[in-house]
Amino acid sequence: MDVVLLTLTTLSLAAAAGFGALSWRVGREERERARARIAALSTAMAPPSAESPFLSGVAVGSVFEQTTEGLRGRPMIKLAAGAAMLLLIAGGVFVTSWSSDSPSAAVKTPAPLELLSMRYQRQGTTLTVSGMVKNPAAGAAVNGVTAVVFAFDHKGAFVASGRAPLDFSALAPGDESPFVVNVPNVSDVARYRVTFRSGNGVVRHIDRRTNQVQLAQAVR
Numbered sequence: 119m120d121v122v123l124l125t126l127t128t129l130s131l132a133a134a135a136g137f138g139a140l141s142w143r144v145g146r147e148e149r150e151r152a153r154a155r156i157a158a159l160s161t162a163m164a165p166p167s168a169e170s171p172f173l174s175g176v177a178v179g180s181v182f183e184q185t186t187e188g189l190r191g192r193p194m195i196k197l198a199a200g201a202a203m204l205l206l207i208a209g210g211v212f213v214t215s216w217s218s219d220s221p222s223a224a225v226k227t228p229a230p231l232e233l234l235s236m237r238y239q240r241q242g243t244t245l246t247v248s249g250m251v252k253n254p255a256a257g258a259a260v261n262g263v264t265a266v267v268f269a270f271d272h273k274g275a276f277v278a279s280g281r282a283p284l285d286f287s288a289l290a291p292g293d294e295s296p297f298v299v300n301v302p303n304v305s306d307v308a309r310y311r312v313t314f315r316s317g318n319g320v321v322r323h324i325d326r327r328t329n330q331v332q333l334a335q336a337v338r
Contacts, residue, residue, distance in 0.1 A: 134139070161267065167202060228256065229254045229257045231253055231257065231260075231263075231289075231314060232254055233250075234250040236312060237249065238310065242306055245267075246298065247279075247301070248296065248299070250295070251284065252295075253291055260289050260316055263295075263321055264315050266314070267280050267301050268312075270311075272306065280299045282297060
């Protein structure tokens with residue numbers, strides 16, 4: 119697309135330069151003809167003298183005869199100008215059409231991960247959360263995904279967190295991977311939440327465990 123725009127810009131500049139040169143040339147020729155007409159008219163209107171008796175035979179009407187020079191006498195120039203204008207109009211229509219279609223051609227956001235199952239187990243003061251996550255077919259390949267579990271007490275206050283990488287470090291579209299996260303040193307846990315991260319960013323996921331699909335909110 120950049121090549122097409124550059125080509126259209128170059129052609130437009132070349133056409134503008136050509137029309138400018140043509141206009142300057144035609145204007146110069148018209149000025150020369152005007153000066154010649156004025157000189158001939160002045161000579162014709164001057165009184166005859168003995169030194170130049172032949173000037174009396176100049177026909178004034180011949181000075182103002184119409185000529186076919188200029189753009190009217192150059193059909194190839196008119197044809198080239200018309201072709202250049204059609205090219206510029208077609209280029210403008212093409213660029214406008216591409217600009218209007220570009221939002222629909224934009225790359226769609228990859229589908230989020232899907233949480234298929236999740237369960238927990240208590241062993242002393244350690245909370246163990248395990249489950250299964252899937253990268254849907256419409257998703258993008260992800261690498262180095264880490265599962266993070268946040269634990270909260272009965273008052274809704276944050277207690278502790280734990281994290282662990284997925285069993286499979288790389289998830290291509292359509293792949294699934296289990297995960298197991300241990301949250302140590304917790305005694306009063308009323309609920310917990312899981313999120314997924316890659317690097318320093320949160321990886322979106324959807325909770326598929328219930329019939330009503332809701333976008334899970336990641337705790338930062």
